Amino acid sequence: xxxxxxxxxxxxxxxxxxxxxxxxxxxxxxxxxxxxxxxxxxxxxxxxxxxxxxxxxxxxxxxxxxxxxx
Amino acid sequence: xxxxxxxxxxxxxxxxxxxxxxxxxxxxxxxxxxxxxxxxxxxxxxxxxxxxxxxxxxxxxxxxxxxxxxxxxxxxxxxxxxxxxxxxxxxxxxxxxxxxxxxxxxxxxxxxxxxxxxxxxxxxxxxxxxxxxxxxxxxxxxxxxxxxxxxxxxxxxxxxxxxxxxxxxxxxxxxxxxxxxxxxxxxxxxxxxxxxxxxxxxxxxxxxxxxxxxxxxxxxxxxxxxxxxxxxxxxxxxxxxxxxxxxxxxxxxxxxxxxxxxxxxxxxxxxxxxxxxxxxxxxxxxxxxxxxxxxxxxxxxxxxxxxxxxxxxxxxxxxxxxxxxxxxxxxxxxxxxxxxxxxxxxxxxxxxxxxxxxxxxxxxxxxxxxxxxxxxxxxxxxxxxxxxxxxxxxxxxxxxxxxxxxxxxxxxxxxxxxxxxxxxxxxxxxxxxxxxxxxxxxxxxxxxxxxxxxxxxxxxxxxxxxxxxxxxxxxxxxxxxxxxxxxxxxxxxxxxxxxxxxxxxxxxxxxxxxxxxxxxxxxxxxxxxxxxxxxxxxxxxxxxxxxxxxxxxxxxxxxxxxxxxxxxxxxxxxxxxxxxxxxxxxxxxxxxxxxxxxxxxxxxxxxxxxxxxxxxxxxxxxxxxxxxxxxxxxxxxxxxxxxxxxxxxxxxxxxxxxxxxxxxxxxxxxxxxxxxxxxxxxxxxxxxxxxxxxxxxxxxxxxxxxxxxxx
Numbered sequence: 001x002x003x004x005x006x007x008x009x010x011x012x013x014x015x016x017x018x019x020x021x022x023x024x025x026x027x028x029x030x031x032x033x034x035x036x037x038x039x040x041x042x043x044x045x046x047x048x049x050x051x052x053x054x055x056x057x058x059x060x061x062x063x064x065x066x067x068x069x070x
Numbered sequence: 071x072x073x074x075x076x077x078x079x080x081x082x083x084x085x086x087x088x089x090x091x092x093x094x095x096x097x098x099x100x101x102x103x104x105x106x107x108x109x110x111x112x113x114x115x116x117x118x119x120x121x122x123x124x125x126x127x128x129x130x131x132x133x134x135x136x137x138x139x140x141x142x143x144x145x146x147x148x149x150x151x152x153x154x155x156x157x158x159x160x161x162x163x164x165x166x167x168x169x170x171x172x173x174x175x176x177x178x179x180x181x182x183x184x185x186x187x188x189x190x191x192x193x194x195x196x197x198x199x200x201x202x203x204x205x206x207x208x209x210x211x212x213x214x215x216x217x218x219x220x221x222x223x224x225x226x227x228x229x230x231x232x233x234x235x236x237x238x239x240x241x242x243x244x245x246x247x248x249x250x251x252x253x254x255x256x257x258x259x260x261x262x263x264x265x266x267x268x269x270x271x272x273x274x275x276x277x278x279x280x281x282x283x284x285x286x287x288x289x290x291x292x293x294x295x296x297x298x299x300x301x302x303x304x305x306x307x308x309x310x311x312x313x314x315x316x317x318x319x320x321x322x323x324x325x326x327x328x329x330x331x332x333x334x335x336x337x338x339x340x341x342x343x344x345x346x347x348x349x350x351x352x353x354x355x356x357x358x359x360x361x362x363x364x365x366x367x368x369x370x371x372x373x374x375x376x377x378x379x380x381x382x383x384x385x386x387x388x389x390x391x392x393x394x395x396x397x398x399x400x401x402x403x404x405x406x407x408x409x410x411x412x413x414x415x416x417x418x419x420x421x422x423x424x425x426x427x428x429x430x431x432x433x434x435x436x437x438x439x440x441x442x443x444x445x446x447x448x449x450x451x452x453x454x455x456x457x458x459x460x461x462x463x464x465x466x467x468x469x470x471x472x473x474x475x476x477x478x479x480x481x482x483x484x485x486x487x488x489x490x491x492x493x494x495x496x497x498x499x500x501x502x503x504x505x506x507x508x509x510x511x512x513x514x515x516x517x518x519x520x521x522x523x524x525x526x527x528x529x530x531x532x533x534x535x536x537x538x539x540x541x542x543x544x545x546x547x548x549x550x551x552x553x554x555x556x557x558x559x560x561x562x563x564x565x566x567x568x569x570x571x572x573x574x575x576x577x578x579x580x581x582x583x584x585x586x587x588x589x590x591x592x593x594x595x596x597x598x599x600x601x602x603x604x605x606x607x608x609x610x611x612x613x614x615x616x617x618x619x620x621x622x623x624x625x626x627x628x629x630x631x632x633x634x635x636x637x638x639x640x641x642x643x644x645x646x647x648x649x650x651x652x653x654x655x656x657x658x659x660x661x662x663x664x665x666x667x668x669x670x671x672x673x674x675x676x677x678x679x680x681x682x683x684x685x686x687x688x689x690x691x692x693x694x695x696x697x698x699x700x701x702x703x704x705x706x707x708x709x710x711x712x713x714x715x716x717x718x719x720x721x722x723x724x725x726x727x728x729x730x731x732x733x734x735x736x737x738x739x740x741x742x743x744x745x746x747x748x749x750x751x752x753x754x755x756x757x758x759x760x761x762x763x764x765x766x767x768x769x770x771x772x773x774x775x776x777x778x779x780x781x
Contacts, residue, residue, distance in 0.1 A: 025575060052301070
């Protein structure tokens, strides 16, 4: 049914490869991101996530809980 | 190291907070009025208050005035605290604030005057576009200045979202604003037809992404942990959320153009990336909601958390629905209907609105060094707003699906079961219920006005809030084995460049072939430039915002080709600047209005513009008597022809000198036609030009069987 739309695309040579390239770019980007994030250190992560708080604002129990869940 | 004493600027936060509240009220009030116009068309009072001009005013006010000021309020508050520094320059803050308000005022004046570019959410005329660019640079300058003089080494995740917002909105705004001015106020788009459509929805979709979403996610990552008094659930997830969200979002625009004349590969790209977008979006939502783990009991008592929870939930719902709507089968039902209106309002009222209210209630008492005047009133606001969203969304979902099914229904004999008008009158009760939802939501906002007024009155602004922090030590060498992201987080400019690269990848892959299309789109030999009168008529069509309710894009479905004629081809729009495909069918499609059995006499159009319901009983279209009274301004015809020629429309050299002569000849023939039908009207009236344009629509390919398609 949608051949008539497709005909426009087909006039651009090699267009089929576009979606594949796009998908690959994202997958590589995503996997690299995942690996790099995985390698981050726990203490650093805790420190970073506490930036919005001046330390005295958070009760110790909250901090302890945070550490245990991360 | 010696601790430094400094002061946070709360005055600028207060200013943006007030602007958020005031413009929010105005934008929603205009929205409510527009909603009521669909039920009571007599509320279209004068040309300045007609639906086609007010609806863009509503969308622009809510997006750029309400949410825009909300962004700046949140950024100016959180950025200072996250950087442990005062804003870089009070003067820049001041210019930013007043510049933005002036832009809003200019928009509020020009849009009702009919000064528009005719592209959704990019309606503002070119001088305002220039002003937006300048003020946006001021904002970025102030933000980066603050980041550079910060006393906190690492940039918290909220700041990345602010940086990505800044850089992407800049790119979007510049590309979408590509236009050639032909007068001090008006211009034609650089792009035309399919290209214009792709640029438009690349822009339109990412305006949602980078104006309504990423900055608000930044606010969520700061204000939700602050309100809940606990850090974000997973910081690692926030890193993944950020990078994958900004990477994916930029590709998704073409899902607004499924089944249109946009090339199929671009449609497919849009679909794939829209579906993938679900994952980072939900990653963010889950991260927000799980921040409240172990504190859910507090949500019961804390009205601010209630607002935030509903906001994040609405974000989750809208970002689930978005990918679903991007599937071709769903889009074939939902596109052009009120379903989309429901979808965007879950986002705007739910996500943006509720988060803004939560932040306002949290932040204003703090900077006024007091408590919220009444938690009970805030709680009432919360329930009114929540009910308002439900009362708004449900009728619109119902209406949208019903509308689509009625458009597609055939009788046993194989004919369309409903006329378009029948589907419109069927919608009226739903439109009324939607307006009720709007009343509920808005009444909550008025309660907030009062509550905040009382809160402010009982407190005193701490214009300069004292704080202390040690300055950053200068790092001369990199730690060995330091993590990559820690390095980036310290370097805002690099983070900005990396964000820019990430968003440009998607933009470039989508855009480049579309600009190559020029030589690839099958041109249709019988498609000719508009005559001067039709061009003037088309500009009136754009001025009146007809695209707000009428599409000009027939999709390749039997239900559409039966109703509207031959489906639309890419080659038909090459002289359309701006393209007018539309996104909503409150009225019928007009792509082939001048052809076949859709063609009406000039007299019919005349009477229809004067009083639509006299020709189509039950029509909710505004009346346009002023088109009959107002003289067509032909002083700019030559400038328009020249501008169009520069943009590639093949008007012969020197034609601008004769254009007005041709214009009058064509106008006179319409005047004579009208006279035959018993209507006396001078040939120099605006309505004549608009009739000429109506009669031209779709004519090029359907009336000419010898049209050759050059593939």
